Amino acid sequence: MPLINVIRGERIEPAPFTVRTPYLRVPLWLMLAGWLCKGLYRLVVVYIRFWYATVPATVLAWLYHRYGWPGPVIAVGIPTGLLTVWRLVDLASFRRFAWWPVLGRWRRMRYRRHWHAAMATANLAVTFKEDTFLPLLKRVRVGATGDQVTIRMITGQIPDDFAKAGERLAHTFGAIAYRVTPGTRPDLVVMTFRRSDPLSAIVRPLPVPAAPNFNGLPVAMTEDGDPYRLRLFGTQVLVVGATGAGKGSVIWSFLRSVAGGISTGLVEVWAFDPKGGMELGAGERLFARFACEDYKAMADMLDEALATARRRAARLRGITRQHIPTVDEPLIVIVIDELAALTAYLTERQLKDRIKATLGLLLTQGRAVGVHVLACLQDPRKEVLPFRNLFPTRVGLRLTEEAEVDLVLGDGTRDRGALCDRIPQSAPGVGFVVLDGDPSPVRVRFSYLTDPDIHDLASRYAPDAAKEAA
Numbered sequence: 084m085p086l087i088n089v090i091r092g093e094r095i096e097p098a099p100f101t102v103r104t105p106y107l108r109v110p111l112w113l114m115l116a117g118w119l120c121k122g123l124y125r126l127v128v129v130y131i132r133f134w135y136a137t138v139p140a141t142v143l144a145w146l147y148h149r150y151g152w153p154g155p156v157i158a159v160g161i162p163t164g165l166l167t168v169w170r171l172v173d174l175a176s177f178r179r180f181a182w183w184p185v186l187g188r189w190r191r192m193r194y195r196r197h198w199h200a201a202m203a204t205a206n207l208a209v210t211f212k213e214d215t216f217l218p219l220l221k222r223v224r225v226g227a228t229g230d231q232v233t234i235r236m237i238t239g240q241i242p243d244d245f246a247k248a249g250e251r252l253a254h255t256f257g258a259i260a261y262r263v264t265p266g267t268r269p270d271l272v273v274m275t276f277r278r279s280d281p282l283s284a285i286v287r288p289l290p291v292p293a294a295p296n297f298n299g300l301p302v303a304m305t306e307d308g309d310p311y312r313l314r315l316f317g318t319q320v321l322v323v324g325a326t327g328a329g330k331g332s333v334i335w336s337f338l339r340s341v342a343g344g345i346s347t348g349l350v351e352v353w354a355f356d357p358k359g360g361m362e363l364g365a366g367e368r369l370f371a372r373f374a375c376e377d378y379k380a381m382a383d384m385l386d387e388a389l390a391t392a393r394r395r396a397a398r399l400r401g402i403t404r405q406h407i408p409t410v411d412e413p414l415i416v417i418v419i420d421e422l423a424a425l426t427a428y429l430t431e432r433q434l435k436d437r438i439k440a441t442l443g444l445l446l447t448q449g450r451a452v453g454v455h456v457l458a459c460l461q462d463p464r465k466e467v468l469p470f471r472n473l474f475p476t477r478v479g480l481r482l483t484e485e486a487e488v489d490l491v492l493g494d495g496t497r498d499r500g501a502l503c504d505r506i507p508q509s510a511p512g513v514g515f516v517v518l519d520g521d522p523s524p525v526r527v528r529f530s531y532l533t534d535p536d537i538h539d540l541a542s543r544y545a546p547d548a549a550k551e552a553a
């Protein structure tokens with residue numbers, strides 16, 4: 084038996100005694116006096132506990148008593164005026180240093196009030212040796228869209244325990260969505276409760292970088308209002324979404340982010356649009372290769388890409404582990420609008436098997452030698468699933484079923500906040516990006532390019548357009 088047991092958490096003391104009060108006849112005056120004392124005691128407790136409200140109220144009352152109305156009016160008016168000027172002059176710093184800290188205090192009180200019940204009903208309170216322990220509410224930080232709540236877990240708890248209870252807690256605390264991320268220390272977990280949606284508006288096309296940075300291509304906006312930068316080097320990208328979820332906008336946002344490289348010859352896009360060219364046809368001028376009807380031609384293109392990858396690997400072996408694109412040896416991106424059309428729906432068995440084998444090799448061997456795949460998928464069915472793990476970067480847009488989320492993005496991702504099945508139809512282009520090895524899904528909205536935007540992009544950045552201009 085251990086000498087000392089150590090457990091973190093807030094201990095809920097049981098009542099030391101349980102007594103049955105005897106029946107006594109109490110005179111009315113004694114009862115009234117008792118109530119009065121109790122009332123006074125509670126008043127003092129409330130006064131001390133809520134000092135930040137009671138002390139200013141007392142000061143204002145004293146000012147009124149001493150100077151009449153001008154006293155409190157001036158005392159309130161001057162700081163209010165200064166704060167209003169601050170807000171008008173610099174809203175960002177006003178929010179950051181004045182409004183959000185105050186709101187954070189207020190919200191912390193509200194979290195505390197519901198904390199015990201919320202933890203107990205979400206099964207996050209732990210009973211150990213007849214004592215009950217609660218996770219500790221450490222800090223509440225308010226931001227533009229919601230609250231970041233830092234919690235110290237009880238011994239034996241892990242962030243996934245909070246992820247599993249996330250939806251329950253979000254409802255309890257009146258949030259519309261949540262996200263769970265590990266804290267800065269192993270005993271901390273951060274729950275982000277979102278109260279409004281900063282991604283409700285359409286994101287206009289982002290500026291085209293003249294020279295694309297393949298470690299961070301701006302393709303979408305994050306909830307913080309910053310561009311989301313997709314890392315292409317060393318990865319393959321899978322985009323999954325129900326029909327109308329905005330897969331097209333992911334492709335076009337990506338193409339826009341590498342358009343500078345396309346025009347200079349640093350990037351070659353090989354596009355596959357098995358739906359007859361409806362999605363990608365408008366940008367045909369941007370592509371070095373384009374196939375939209377002939378599946379045999381698509382299989383040949385994939386074979387060619389694999390041969391290129393192998394040639395590069397043979398040349399670079401022992402020299403470098405990451406291919407650096409040049410005009411002579413550009414970065415090749417294979418964009419596939421509907422992966423299942425090649426790997427699942429195709430009726431010619433031999434051709435389908437050939438495509439699947441090549442694609443599998445390409446996904447594993449291509450990323451170090453500058454041959455990348457960005458593939459979209461509508462229906463996460465069994466036939467395409469074996470490929471899932473070959474895509475280190477996965478984007479989940481709106482999905483129709485809850486079970487599809489973990490199927491596509493990885494086990495436990497939905498619990499950690501990637502609620503793809505809850506994305507409304509009215510929010511196409513909204514999705515969660517999940518990177519291999521990073522437990523936190525990032526919620527983003529991809530930029531939307533209208534047909535004129537796409538035509539404009541194709542006419543400005545097509546490689547032949549650059550030659551014509553020269």
Ligand SMILES: Nc1ncnc2c1ncn2[C@@H]1O[C@H](COP(=O)(O)OP(=O)(O)OP(=O)(O)O)[C@@H](O)[C@H]1O
Nearest residue numbers: 285325326327328329330331332511512529530531
């Ligand atoms: N990022 C976005 N922002 C705003 N609206 C968008 C966005 N992406 C798509 N939309 C709207 O949603 C519609 C459907 O988008 P899109 O065709 O890209 O979906 P999809 O997932 O490719 O569907 P499908 O699988 O049926 O081709 C578009 O016509 C457009 O009106």
